Amino acid sequence: LAKVAIVGSGFIGRAWAISYARAGNDVALWDQDAGAPAAALDYIDGVLGTLNENGLLNGRSPAEVRGHMSAAATLEEALDGASHVQENTPEVVEIKREIYTRLDALAGPDTVLASSTSGILPSAFTEHLKGRARCLVVHPINPPYLVPAAEVVPAPWTDPAVVIRTRDFLIAAGHAPIVMKKEVDGFVMNRMQGALLQEAFRLVEEGYASIEDVDIGIRDGLALRWSFMGPFETIDLNAPGGVRDYVERYYPLFARMHETQQHMADWKGKLLDGIEVDRRTKLPKDKLVERQVWRDRRLMALAAHKRRAADEIGE
Amino acid sequence: LAKVAIVGSGFIGRAWAISYARAGNDVALWDQDAGAPAAALDYIDGVLGTLNENGLLNGRSPAEVRGHMSAAATLEEALDGASHVQENTPEVVEIKREIYTRLDALAGPDTVLASSTSGILPSAFTEHLKGRARCLVVHPINPPYLVPAAEVVPAPWTDPAVVIRTRDFLIAAGHAPIVMKKEVDGFVMNRMQGALLQEAFRLVEEGYASIEDVDIGIRDGLALRWSFMGPFETIDLNAPGGVRDYVERYYPLFARMHETQQHMADWKGKLLDGIEVDRRTKLPKDKLVERQVWRDRRLMALAAHKRRAADEIGE
Numbered sequence: 010l011a012k013v014a015i016v017g018s019g020f021i022g023r024a025w026a027i028s029y030a031r032a033g034n035d036v037a038l039w040d041q042d043a044g045a046p047a048a049a050l051d052y053i054d055g056v057l058g059t060l061n062e063n064g065l066l067n068g069r070s071p072a073e074v075r076g077h078m079s080a081a082a083t084l085e086e087a088l089d090g091a092s093h094v095q096e097n098t099p100e101v102v103e104i105k106r107e108i109y110t111r112l113d114a115l116a117g118p119d120t121v122l123a124s125s126t127s128g129i130l131p132s133a134f135t136e137h138l139k140g141r142a143r144c145l146v147v148h149p150i151n152p153p154y155l156v157p158a159a160e161v162v163p164a165p166w167t168d169p170a171v172v173i174r175t176r177d178f179l180i181a182a183g184h185a186p187i188v189m190k191k192e193v194d195g196f197v198m199n200r201m202q203g204a205l206l207q208e209a210f211r212l213v214e215e216g217y218a219s220i221e222d223v224d225i226g227i228r229d230g231l232a233l234r235w236s237f238m239g240p241f242e243t244i245d246l247n248a249p250g251g252v253r254d255y256v257e258r259y260y261p262l263f264a265r266m267h268e269t270q271q272h273m274a275d276w277k278g279k280l281l282d283g284i285e286v287d288r289r290t291k292l293p294k295d296k297l298v299e300r301q302v303w304r305d306r307r308l309m310a311l312a313a314h315k316r317r318a319a320d321e322i323g324e
Numbered sequence: 325l326a327k328v329a330i331v332g333s334g335f336i337g338r339a340w341a342i343s344y345a346r347a348g349n350d351v352a353l354w355d356q357d358a359g360a361p362a363a364a365l366d367y368i369d370g371v372l373g374t375l376n377e378n379g380l381l382n383g384r385s386p387a388e389v390r391g392h393m394s395a396a397a398t399l400e401e402a403l404d405g406a407s408h409v410q411e412n413t414p415e416v417v418e419i420k421r422e423i424y425t426r427l428d429a430l431a432g433p434d435t436v437l438a439s440s441t442s443g444i445l446p447s448a449f450t451e452h453l454k455g456r457a458r459c460l461v462v463h464p465i466n467p468p469y470l471v472p473a474a475e476v477v478p479a480p481w482t483d484p485a486v487v488i489r490t491r492d493f494l495i496a497a498g499h500a501p502i503v504m505k506k507e508v509d510g511f512v513m514n515r516m517q518g519a520l521l522q523e524a525f526r527l528v529e530e531g532y533a534s535i536e537d538v539d540i541g542i543r544d545g546l547a548l549r550w551s552f553m554g555p556f557e558t559i560d561l562n563a564p565g566g567v568r569d570y571v572e573r574y575y576p577l578f579a580r581m582h583e584t585q586q587h588m589a590d591w592k593g594k595l596l597d598g599i600e601v602d603r604r605t606k607l608p609k610d611k612l613v614e615r616q617v618w619r620d621r622r623l624m625a626l627a628a629h630k631r632r633a634a635d636e637i638g639e
Binding site for chain 1 (some may be wrong): 520546621
């Protein structure tokens with residue numbers, strides 16, 4: 010097991026801290042706001058109790074997991090002895106460049122420097138570094154202690170051995186790493202989310218279905234199987250002869266649809282106005298935070314269910 | 325409650341029978357193969373036991389649900405007194421036209437004639453009918469007794485009152501109807517599945533990720549939240565100010581991605597060869613059926629989990 014430095018201890022950083030410490034790693038939290046690590050640790054104390062009630066601490070006690078975490082007073086202290094750095098600063102390329110310059114200067118030569126960025130390519134902020142071969146993106150879906158998938162995205166100059174080491178480190182922490190072969194805008198998950206959202210916006214814009222109907226189609230329909238199989242395994246099991254049989258049966262339908270699925274709906278203007286009215290009618294603005302708490306409780310219950318189902322029925 | 329006629333008692337028809345009878349409707353099964361309804365009822369007996377063990381019979385006993393079902397010797401007998409017909413004949417437009425001609429001639433004037441077709445528009449096989457105003461599509465995701473979503477798709481001449489009556493009938497049977505305002509290839513769910521699959525195929529074709537990595541991105545990532553919220557609610561809760569805030573933050577990323585998301589990957593040829601090799605390496609052809617059984621068990625456990633979570637945490 011290893012020491013992890015969390016650089017930037019806000020929303021994403023503190024969630025990573027839980028995930029890494031739960032796996033037995035020592036985790037040092039640092040932030041340029043000197044009060045942030047202590048605030049993160051307070052928040053984490055509450056989360057650990059709930060995770061424990063849901064059987065999601067891998068048999069460890071909250072105190073044991075908490076005992077693996079500490080607040081670092083300086084960046085140097087956080088990096089001292091760290092084999093993995095998880096950087097979670099704001100999504101601004103200049104800020105990423107600056108912090109990576111500091112990280113590369115201060116961290117030992119074998120330390121992996123991983124960024125949580127969702128929207129910036131790793132090449133955009135690591136090219137100038139002497140140690141750029143140990144830099145890459147490890148992008149979570151929040152919160153990583155409930156969502157196993159994490160994208161490992163190399164820049165063109167990232168050492169393949171660093172990619173493999175990072176993949177193995179994530180697997181050891183209970184994650185399901187997606188190892189990209191090269192970088193691209195949106196990585197894997199946001200590209201698929203984007204493709205699906207484009208169609209969701211088109212269906213509403215063109216008057217085929219309501220916003221709620223689109224949500225029903227996913228939450229009470231497609232996403233049930235997707236939530237334990239993914240889209241390729243789903244189609245592989247959806248025709249008697251497997252994926253080739255599926256494509257032979259449904260290719261004409263998907264190809265015909267595709268003719269009207271290439272344009273981008275206007276995400277702003279009247280369409281967005283309508284979507285916002287619909288959502289705010291269902292959920293007033295002052296209830297958003299309460300609903301986010303509901304979402305996190307449902308996500309935790311689902312994570313616990315998936316572990317049970319994998320044990321009892323198989324994965 | 326009502327009488328339902330199942331026309332075509334194969335894979336889809338027998339699954340609908342369970343869903344409708346579980347809600348207390350009387351269900352008559354008919355098939356042009358005279359032995360099919362009895363075979364369907366045998367199969368159903370096994371499923372009812374498993375559903376009962378998972379608490380998915382709405383408090384009814386298997387015997388009670390089974391008592392609502394019968395095999396009809398003739399189409400006339402099946403239709404006698406039926407208020408809803410669920411048609412599940414093969415996906416061939418000529419067959420649909422022919423069975424709809426018979427159904428329209430034999431069914432009482434107030435009987436709704438709903439087709440389970442996934443790939444044929446309702447206008448393609450109902451235009452010629454005197455009673456075309458009571459015809460529409462009700463497309464399930466299989467099996468409907470585990471997946472609540474069902475698409476209600478009117479032809480241009482479908483009576484809006486028939487759409488509403490069908491929607492209410494489905495809701496009373498525990499379904500989550502998607503009420504389309506007009507027909508379009510792929511309806512809502514296959515259009516969204518298609519958009520996502522297009523990106524999945526592109527990511528693999530262009531060498532960004534493996535087939536398994538794409539599946540991880542959905543089953544261990546995006547589909548967790550989607551499985552209880554849908555894509556619009558997901559983005560509404562994913563920015564502090566709701567959906568408008570989300571679009572303002574991420575529009576540039578999604579618009580940039582969209583530039584490279586418009587073409588259709590070659591679903592056949594070398595790409596499909598590679599996908600098939602990958603899938604058959606993970607799951608040999610002779611294990612497909614076993615894995616489908618696993619899928620249905622996981623789906624049933626998930627359905628039971630969702631009911632529990634909705635009760636305990638809220639919907």
